[in-house]
Amino acid sequence: MPSLLELQTDFAAALFGRPRGNLWPSVVDDRVSAPERFAVYQGSVVGNYCKALRAVYPVVERLVGERFFAHAAKAYACQVPSLHGDLNRYGAGFAAFLASFPGAAELAYLPDTARLEWAIESVFHASDAPPHNVEGLANADWAQLRFRLPRSCHLLASPWPVHRLWQLNQPGVEWDEAFDIDSGGVYLLVRRSGFEVELEPLEEGAYLLLTALAAGTALGEACERALADRPDFDVGAALQRHLLAGTFLLR
């Protein structure tokens, strides 16, 4: 008879479509056959993953339709192992999966839409941002200060207008016939304000500045980098705005 580890290994492999020859002798086959009994678990495991993905990616589902979404979610469930007992963490890799999913190759904006939805989900559950801690720094050497982004703030850049696409696919929002998927990309700050998640479009300079700060670059160098790429960027106004809004915090 198999050990517990062997039995569980065979069971898990069979759930995702690998041969079940090893498993059948271990399963009681009576009034209801062993394959019929096992099928209940196969259905529920994949079903749980699909349900978890649907909860996080409603816009992706709307864009591709329920049937295709279920097909993609099932493929993800079979290919991408869940590494946590907390099902809420399972969808983290869905955007990367969609980027190489054959059926979705023509929808180049889909992975970034998924990235945006995952960012919204993460920010919604992130720790509450502490109040900004830059008071009393009047005499500090500002150029050398290093900051970090709180978990309740997330930066996202896309060559696609995913912000507008997301807005147009919210419940009750009427589709805009003038919307053009090729109308250019967006830089976004996804942040929580109180309990609500807000999407704030950024100008490129502000995105470059915040990305550099998030990576631990000293303030002086981060400003220089943003200005090198965008000489017209009003760095003073952006710094003031994001310091006061608590977008970045002193490390």
Place this chain on the structure above:
Amino acid sequence: MDTPLRRAATITRRRAAIPSRAGIGLRTPHIREILATRPNIGWVEVHSENFFCDGGQPLAYLDRIRQDYAVSLHGVGLSLGSLGPLDTEHLTCLKRLVERVEPGLISEHLSWSAVGGRHLNELLPLPYTEEALAVVCRNVHQTQEALGQPILVENISSYLRFTHSPIPEPEFIAEVTARTGCGLLLDVNNVFVSATNHGFDARAYLAAIPAAAVEEVHLAGHDRAGDLLIDTHGARVASPVWRLYQETVARLGPVPTLIEWDNDLPPLAVLVDEMRHADHLLEACHAVAA
């Protein structure tokens, strides 16, 4: 061997926190309504993993619920039936939540859901062997050590059994409670579903469980799919399950009882209605006890 004594002390403490009344499984769509209307609900239970997050609205709402209702934490992802040490990150999240919520009861399932680092996120049945018994007991010990308090383990609904499973389920449960000092969360619907699916006598099962270890009862609805009953948590409690429940509380005395509903979640009023029916049966049993 101070286990029985320790357990008696903790049971007294926890029973004071979760009343021997009926409560409901708290699901996100109902939270706002409960906060706004503060209905007369005995207590509530939440799925621990849904509050493993670091902050935001769900945790804040749970804090507010906790001010007015006793809360029980019910885990679905620890996998007490898996070999190897438990996922310490999961256990750390649970401990953090326990410290925040100070729940009246903490429970997990008598099942497995992970192997070789891969999680299956479903309550899968164990073969009832000496090996599995040792694994479950070690994991229950580890959990109780980490949390600094006893937990309850719940009997699951199952759709298949293993050919080599020599220990009867009630006996397996009795051994786990005796060896670890944990309590039993008796799910009466799960007993009915498994009894139907495997052709055993639900009443004989209920007579064989360790009655003194039962600290909580679960009730939920099931559905039929072909020749099997499925524990969908998507319907009202079935009549035969209510009868089994009535017989169970007549024997065990008043015990905290939870109405669970997860799929096709109805308006809160439906859950409250089911809860009142359970309360009504519990009151009859209180009256006899008095």
